[in-house]
Amino acid sequence: MIMSQEPQTALLLAAASGERRAQLALYELCYPVLISAARRYYHNTDEQMTVINNAFIKVILNLESYEKGRFFSWVKRIISNEIIDEYRRNKRYNELYRFDAPVEERSTPDYQIDQIFSQEQLQRMLLSLSEPARLVFNLFAIEGFSHKEIAQMLGVTEETSKWHTKMARKKLRELIVQSHEQTSQRSVG
Numbered sequence: 001m002i003m004s005q006e007p008q009t010a011l012l013l014a015a016a017s018g019e020r021r022a023q024l025a026l027y028e029l030c031y032p033v034l035i036s037a038a039r040r041y042y043h044n045t046d047e048q049m050t051v052i053n054n055a056f057i058k059v060i061l062n063l064e065s066y067e068k069g070r071f072f073s074w075v076k077r078i079i080s081n082e083i084i085d086e087y088r089r090n091k092r093y094n095e096l097y098r099f100d101a102p103v104e105e106r107s108t109p110d111y112q113i114d115q116i117f118s119q120e121q122l123q124r125m126l127l128s129l130s131e132p133a134r135l136v137f138n139l140f141a142i143e144g145f146s147h148k149e150i151a152q153m154l155g156v157t158e159e160t161s162k163w164h165t166k167m168a169r170k171k172l173r174e175l176i177v178q179s180h181e182q183t184s185q186r187s188v189g
Contacts, residue, residue: 006071016063027056030075037079040138043127055082080143084153087135125175129168136161137168 007029014022034055038048058078066074126134136154139145140161145153147161154161 009068012063012066012071015060023060026059030056030059030072033072033075034079037076037083039123040126040142041083041134051079051082051086054086055079058082076143080139081153083135084139087131087154121179125172125179128175129171133164133168133171136164137172140165141168 007026011022011026015026031052034052035048038051042048042051055075055078058081059075062078126138129137136150139150139153140147147158147165150156150161151158
């Protein structure tokens with residue numbers, strides 16, 4: 001995704017001081033970053049908008065603590081933290097995240113994913129993962145957090161983080177192979 005240029009200081013100051021038009025303009029600038037992250041974690045539009053709005057409120061409330069630099073990276077960090085907070089608030093949190101079991105790795109063919117699948121298809125595959133696997137996989141593979149950081153953020157062990165990542169990869173491989181085989185059969189038949 002191509003980020004627009006950094007917002008002007010005057011816009012940030014006006015939004016921080018409570019000017020509604022400036023806040024709306026800032027929201028419109030931030031929205032592509034916010035929705036991109038939300039779509040990786042949530043199926044439901046209402047859930048996406050809840051996490052986006054909560055994150056944006058935190059952006060507005062914390063504008064005074066923002067230090068000049070990479071504004072959109074700062075916004076990404078806020079929405080990532082909001083997504084984690086939302087999962088923590090989920091009453092099923094303890095049940096979902098507590099699982100330490102060995103994972104068998106199976107080799108599957110490597111495909112050039114971006115040439116075979118559209119972004120929409122890949123998004124559907126990600127959304128088919130269980131909530132904890134999707135969260136950990138996104139944090140690790142897409143957001144770039146280490147297993148140690150994920151473990152600290154979620155209050156789990158590094159092994160649990162690794163397990164969820166392995167399970168997500170295993171499930172994604174299965175979906176990719178299955179989809180590729182279906183596509184191959186359609187083109188032959």
